[in-house]
Amino acid sequence: DQQVKQNSPSLSVQEGRISILNCDYTNSMFDYFLWYKKYPAEGPTFLISISSIKDKNEDGRFTVFLNKSAKHLSLHIVPSQPGDSAVYFCAAKGGTYKYIFGTGTRLKVLA
Amino acid sequence: EAGVAQSPRYKIIEKRQSVAFWCNPISGHATLYWYQQILGQGPKLLIQFQNNGVVDDSQLPKDRFSAERLKGVDSTLKIQPAKLEDSAVYLCASSLRAKLPTSGGEGEQFFGPGTRLTVL
Numbered sequence: 096d097q098q099v100k101q102n103s104p105s106l107s108v109q110e111g112r113i114s115i116l117n118c119d120y121t122n123s124m125f126d127y128f129l130w131y132k133k134y135p136a137e138g139p140t141f142l143i144s145i146s147s148i149k150d151k152n153e154d155g156r157f158t159v160f161l162n163k164s165a166k167h168l169s170l171h172i173v174p175s176q177p178g179d180s181a182v183y184f185c186a187a188k189g190g191t192y193k194y195i196f197g198t199g200t201r202l203k204v205l206a
Numbered sequence: 207e208a209g210v211a212q213s214p215r216y217k218i219i220e221k222r223q224s225v226a227f228w229c230n231p232i233s234g235h236a237t238l239y240w241y242q243q244i245l246g247q248g249p250k251l252l253i254q255f256q257n258n259g260v261v262d263d264s265q266l267p268k269d270r271f272s273a274e275r276l277k278g279v280d281s282t283l284k285i286q287p288a289k290l291e292d293s294a295v296y297l298c299a300s301s302l303r304a305k306l307p308t309s310g311g312e313g314e315q316f317f318g319p320g321t322r323l324t325v326l
Contacts, residue, residue: 138317
């Protein structure tokens with residue numbers, strides 16, 4: 096049972112435009128959510144997180160939105176840059192200390 | 207600040223052989239995680255240590271996988287004997303602490319580059 100889902104395996108966006116990556120979860124016990132970026136042959140790098148007590152968190156070009164009623168979060172990247180091309184994973188946890196990761200979305204930013 | 211170190215970076219073995227991976231976390235990080243990432247999937251937590259104690263190993267296949275974190279610093283993950291389905295990237299991560307005292311969130315995890323295991 097996939098508790099954290101990233102239904103879009105890939106996404107292409109023009110440089111300068113907005114990239115929106117989506118993530119859905121099923122477990123209402125999740126109370127903390129993270130986004131990671133991964134380049135080939137490297138480990139994931141933490142990008143941004145959000146606690147369930149918030150519905151938005153912003154860090155520079157990256158904003159994460161959380162809709163608890165819909166069990167949905169999204170990562171917005173504005174403006175998108177070619178260096179943002181990578182695989183993005185969302186992750187969630189709650190209750191116990193276990194992190195659950197989604198399957199990832201490959202973002203390609205076209206110059 | 208040095209990152210999380212892992213070795214080897216690549217390993218090819220035959221099924222039923224044994225293999226061990228090593229991880230050196232960021233200095234001062236109390237929490238250490240081992241993840242398995244199968245191609246096309248997200249990382250799956252295998253085991254989490256807080257200092258040298260196990261916090262969560264519910265997804266560790268204990269009949270063949272073992273891990274230890276002696277002295278609360280370096281960690282090794284061992285597979286014995288390996289199966290074809292163990293082919294994956296094994297990621298080690300560390301964080302300063304498991305849980306922040308006020309926000310209810312977690313300390314940021316820093317990942318190493320991973321070890322790509324191929325079982326033939």
